[in-house]
Amino acid sequence: MHEIDFEHVGKAGLFFVASIAVVAVAKLARDGLAFRSGRDLNELIAKDDNVAVAIEQSAFFVATVVGLLGAIVVGSATVLDQVIDFFITAAYVVGALLACERFTLRWVLPKLDAAREVMDRGNVAVAIARSGGLIATAFVVRAALHNDGHLWERLAWIVIGQAVLVAMTLLYQKLTPYDDVAELNKRNIAAAFPLFGLQVAVGMIVDAALQGESGGWRADLMSVGLDLLVAAILLPILRWLGDVLLLRGSTYAEEIARDRNAGAGVIEAASYLAGGFAVAYFLT
Numbered sequence: 001m002h003e004i005d006f007e008h009v010g011k012a013g014l015f016f017v018a019s020i021a022v023v024a025v026a027k028l029a030r031d032g033l034a035f036r037s038g039r040d041l042n043e044l045i046a047k048d049d050n051v052a053v054a055i056e057q058s059a060f061f062v063a064t065v066v067g068l069l070g071a072i073v074v075g076s077a078t079v080l081d082q083v084i085d086f087f088i089t090a091a092y093v094v095g096a097l098l099a100c101e102r103f104t105l106r107w108v109l110p111k112l113d114a115a116r117e118v119m120d121r122g123n124v125a126v127a128i129a130r131s132g133g134l135i136a137t138a139f140v141v142r143a144a145l146h147n148d149g150h151l152w153e154r155l156a157w158i159v160i161g162q163a164v165l166v167a168m169t170l171l172y173q174k175l176t177p178y179d180d181v182a183e184l185n186k187r188n189i190a191a192a193f194p195l196f197g198l199q200v201a202v203g204m205i206v207d208a209a210l211q212g213e214s215g216g217w218r219a220d221l222m223s224v225g226l227d228l229l230v231a232a233i234l235l236p237i238l239r240w241l242g243d244v245l246l247l248r249g250s251t252y253a254e255e256i257a258r259d260r261n262a263g264a265g266v267i268e269a270a271s272y273l274a275g276g277f278a279v280a281y282f283l284t
Helices: 006-036 041-046 051-071 079-108 114-120 124-146 151-175 180-185 189-209 217-246 252-258 262-283
Strands: none
Touching (some): 006 041, 006 051, 006 079, 051 079, 124 151, 124 180, 151 180, 151 217, 180 189, 189 217, 189 252, 217 262
């Protein structure tokens, strides 16, 4: 029987409590930003039973933990310095997620007033689509901060990852014969699931592409670019295979836009997630 390492257990407990504190602070920061726009997230969830707000809030919590635990690198000698490193990393992660909500997700879904749709109209479809962007950002941030380059390089990778997320999502919208944003405005949940799955898959691929030792800025950029080119080529292939193999006798477009078939949307999302897992596996 192994002896209990009380120092290790105590340190683990300390960082667990610190993680809870980070999530709590992140929630307060997000609540504060919403309150500045005249909206109370707690009231919307508890009193108005707004499921859309709850979905986004939950995705933000998950993204905070995924980003934080994946990005944290504690190399300091003393416990105090380790805690300081932890909270500095947490500040980067939470800041990136809040910036993603304010900027990136607007570019991902152009001409859409997300705050009005989610908070005022309780649009679950919009909340699901945006939740994918939050979780994808968490994967991007944790990979960028875990990189062994300079701080400016890590921050640059976050920006590049966000640009890739926007580009890939807009490419998907170009491939669909229907207007994705219009379908989300019409509360079509079936159209939200593929956007969720696609964004998370892109985040996982960026995460995997940035793993390992850095080969230099130019080499890393070329490597990530090649990996994402493969992902961009796979996108229409996965969509075509889904139509041929998974929805025989119909198409994603017909099922999602015409019939509002949420099951078809889930299947398409699953195909992107499976493709993302596969590409990420072979990159690491």
